[in-house]
Amino acid sequence: MPFADALERGHASFRLDGRKLHGGYSLTRIRGGRDGHRQAWLLVKHADRRARTAGATDPRRARSTRSGRTLGQVAAGTAGRDWTTRS
Template identity: 45%
Template structure:
């Protein structure tokens, strides 16, 4: 039975990644092509700072065998008064949690990528006292999680607010808890990668960080 459920999860995640694969040429980009499997223990998250057509932060939550993803133009805030736009993007493979490098010119998402923050998270969303799985919450338009990252700590809520063409528009809000701090502005004061210590401008051109994880 357990083996069958594993096959079902793998099949579902494969279908979920069809859009991701359709946008990328595996022989041209250093990005992960997929195939990684979720590890045991607490689910992980990553926030990748991405200098593409415009600078933004990609927020990704491990759920349902993939990374549920949003592009946050201004990056996450630690001030509960801020409402940050978060545009839903295609699911990414779990391997993408560790990706840091340079996507070549001419490829989808071309530009520099660093792991701005990463860690584990726990699901806070409930309905009548029962946990709502994150993957289900994404489909229903509401996600609430507690992050334990190297830069970010505490609760965050994401709520779908509408549609821009084919893309879903969400709002990302910091919850009022011990991790809230209106005086902090980590996207400005802490620009470097938690993985390599490099900023976007410091990524090597020699391919050192351009290999798939």
């Protein structure tokens, strides 16, 4: 089934091989999308060989790839990396 059709039905499974995310994932719509309600989606990691069960990073210490901030820093509104370009 094409990915767009799977999303329209509310569930899609796929594989990622990026810098932070690896292996199989499923994306499932858990709310909304009709009658003007905002959509909410749940991303779940498959229990495959790329899944970590021991030695995984504590999610409270993980940093955003984009800003370099922890979840606590994001919640507190503290500044992240300076993204200005230098000549």
